[in-house]
Amino acid sequence: MVSVVIPAHNEAGVVGRLLRGLLAGARPGEFEIWVVANGCTDDTAGVAGGFGPDVNVLVSPRPDKHAAMRLADEHAKGFPRLYVDADVELGSADVRALAEALDAPGVMAAGPERAWPADGRPWTVRWFYDVWHEFPTVRTGLWGRGVVGVSRQGYERLRELPPLLGDDLAASLAFSADQRRVVPGAVAVVHPPRGLAALLKIRTRALVSTAQAAGDPHLADVAGDDRTSWSDLRDVALAAPLRNGPKVAWFLAITVVTRLRARRAVRAGDFTTWQRDDTSRRP
Numbered sequence: 001m002v003s004v005v006i007p008a009h010n011e012a013g014v015v016g017r018l019l020r021g022l023l024a025g026a027r028p029g030e031f032e033i034w035v036v037a038n039g040c041t042d043d044t045a046g047v048a049g050g051f052g053p054d055v056n057v058l059v060s061p062r063p064d065k066h067a068a069m070r071l072a073d074e075h076a077k078g079f080p081r082l083y084v085d086a087d088v089e090l091g092s093a094d095v096r097a098l099a100e101a102l103d104a105p106g107v108m109a110a111g112p113e114r115a116w117p118a119d120g121r122p123w124t125v126r127w128f129y130d131v132w133h134e135f136p137t138v139r140t141g142l143w144g145r146g147v148v149g150v151s152r153q154g155y156e157r158l159r160e161l162p163p164l165l166g167d168d169l170a171a172s173l174a175f176s177a178d179q180r181r182v183v184p185g186a187v188a189v190v191h192p193p194r195g196l197a198a199l200l201k202i203r204t205r206a207l208v209s210t211a212q213a214a215g216d217p218h219l220a221d222v223a224g225d226d227r228t229s230w231s232d233l234r235d236v237a238l239a240a241p242l243r244n245g246p247k248v249a250w251f252l253a254i255t256v257v258t259r260l261r262a263r264r265a266v267r268a269g270d271f272t273t274w275q276r277d278d279t280s281r282r283p
Contacts, residue, residue, distance in 0.1 A: 002099045003032045003078035007068035011086035012042040014281050018086055019051050026092040032056070034072040035086075039063025044086075065274075066163040073159075079152040080110075083167075087281050088146035089189035097185035098149045108154030109175045111142040112186035124196040124250070128203075131244070131251040134236045135228050142172035142180055144206075147188045154179075164271075169209050194279035200258055201275040207262035212271045 004022060008015050015035065022033060031054075037045035038060040049057045058071055069083055080102035084090055094112055101110045116133070118126050132138055142148050148171045150158060157174055164170045172180065193199045237248040265273065 001029065001032050001078035002095055003034065003076035003081045004095065005069055005072040005076060005081065005083050006033065006035045006048075006086050007038060007065045007072070007083070008035055008040070008044045008048070008086040009038050009063050009065070009068075010040050010042045010044060011281070012040075012044045012047050015044055015086045016047050016050075018084065018089060019048065019055060021089050021091045022095065023051065023054055024092060026054075026095075031092070031095060032076060032078045034058060034076055036060060036068035036072050038065070038068040038071075064163075066167060069167070073155075079155065080149050081155055082147060082149040083171075085146035087191060090147055090186075094186040094188065097183050098147070101181050101183045101186075102149055102151045102154075104181075106179060107181050108151050108157065109142060109171060109180040110149045110183050110186075111145040111172075111180075112147050112183055112188040114145055115187050115189045116192055117189065118192065121192055121194060122196070125193055125199050127247040127250045128199060128254050129192060131233075131236055131247050134239075135232045137228060137232075140177065140182060141169075142175075142182070143168040144190070145182075145188055146190050147186075148172075164209065164212055169206075169213055173213055191280040193277045194282070198277040198279045199254070200261070202277050203254060203258040204261040204265070205275040207258055208265045208271060211262065211266045 006015065006018065019033070019035075022031065033055045035044075035048040035055055036058045037048065039062050040059075045057050045059050048055050056075070058075065060068055060071055073081075080099045082095060082098060090112070098110050098112060101107055114133075116129060118129075138144065145168065148168050150171070154175065158171060161170050161174060193202060233248055233251070237244050265271075
């Protein structure tokens with residue numbers, strides 16, 4: 001039995017979409033699903049509860065993703081175990097593919113490929129992600145996928161980590177390249193922001209997460225390995241200069257702005273403010 005943990009803070013508009021995908025085609029008792037409505041002011045718990053006995057719902061008054069995942073861990077029994085963001089889309093076949101990968105010897109963590117629907121997004125968002133998706137670290141890291149799966153051994157390693165803003169980044173860095181897998185047979189639909197302001201929010205959060213991971217003794221030695229290098233940018237630009245040159249320039253502009261914002265947060269010691277993109281949660 002695979003346990004699926006879904007921390008959900010004010011996700012009434014999208015959690016049903018995720019649950020329908022997970023349950024479609026699932027065999028009775030195949031998945032143990034736990035939705036943790038944490039600090040919600042909407043009907044996240046009610047929507048999840050409407051799926052009946054196939055979905056277990058826990059309610060926590062505190063808006064805290066890490067605490068929500070740990071609360072579910074106290075109840076969940078199955079392995080492999082998947083931690084899934086409520087705003088992504090994942091199907092039962094994708095869960096099976098991830099579980100199969102995690103059953104392979106030596107594999108302790110796994111994530112799906114990303115599907116990135118760009119319909120309705122302005123060029124200010126599309127150009128950034130056109131470049132971002134080309135980087136080797138983006139292709140091989142487990143972060144930014146909305147789904148991280150672990151084996152029992154991998155789970156024990158994650159339990160040793162302190163609460164971090166970028167939980168998916170920490171999960172990726174906690175495992176070496178031969179201990180983690182991106183599974184081609186599994187795909188998560190990750191909905192990108194619908195505007196520049198939202199993009200700046202989540203990119204600032206990502207940079208603050210990276211800085212926090214670099215300062216943690218558990219991850220400091222490897223945190224720098226998942227950063228984009230100048231050679232990565234050069235390779236993207238040279239692959240198609242006329243098409244990619246302006247996109248790389250835009251990517252750099254976004255990076256400069258978000259790094260300045262992230263530095264202010266790091267100097268203030270603010271590693272708890274969750275800069276959330278609500279635009280991607282629109283129906």
